[in-house]
Amino acid sequence: MIKKDVIKLMFLILLCSTVTLKLRAQFTFRIFDKPIIFDAERKRLSLEYLEKRHGLKQEQPTIKPIMIVLHWTVIPTVEQTFDVFNKSRLPGARKEIAKVSSLNVSSQFVIDRDGTVFRLLPDTVFARHVIGLNYCAIGVENIGSDKNPLTAAQLIANEELIRYLKRKYPIQYVIGHYEYTRFKGTHLWKESDPTYNTEKTDPGVDFMKRIRERIKDLNIKGAPVYK
Secondary structure, three states: OHHHHHHHHHHHHHHHHHHHHHHHHHOOOOEEEOOOOOOHHHHHHHHHHHHHOOOOOOOOOEOOOOEEEEOOOOOOOHHHHHHHHHOOEOOOOOHHHHOOOOEOOOOOEEEOOOOOEEEOOOOOEOOOOOOOOHHHEEEEEEOOOOOOOOOHHHHHHHHHHHHHHHHHOOOOEEEEHHHHHHHOOOOOOOOOOOOOOOOOOOOOHHHHHHHHHHOHHHOOEOOOOOO
């Protein structure tokens, strides 16, 4: 019985690997620009967030990226995600984080279920997507959730996007959103309120294991591990 289970598991692993290889052969990495609003209000709120939350007084709402944070949206489509991120101010339903700032959440990139990559903001324009680290982190949203795990096509697209960003910027870290609190107490953590915290599970532990295996040749670090 055990032998049959092992054979079945090996078959599933081989099948998944074959599907991924076929998808990769068909995949062409492109970025499609789909800009969200970045008006005077969003600029003002971004500069305010940088100063009040991260302790950084800047003339322009820009970042110097050394980190990529992978997310999932929970929102089921790119268009719905775009509509949520497009407003400069948080909608009224987000009261728990509106207390900190009325700046709307967003990310620089979003990846659809079929692996299509959209850029919502220029790579180095500030986006609110991860507590304590926005000032140095590029956010990558993926259409998916706990109930809709990320796809093989998204795995390939995330890998290619990470490689693209690594060629452009001195990226040192790639983390899942659920890992961000591990940076508390490090020199990178910049958040004025030590009690401000949210629990995250995205983009899934299994997805992060797979993406790290695929980019291990880049020698990019993950989140700190405390023993």
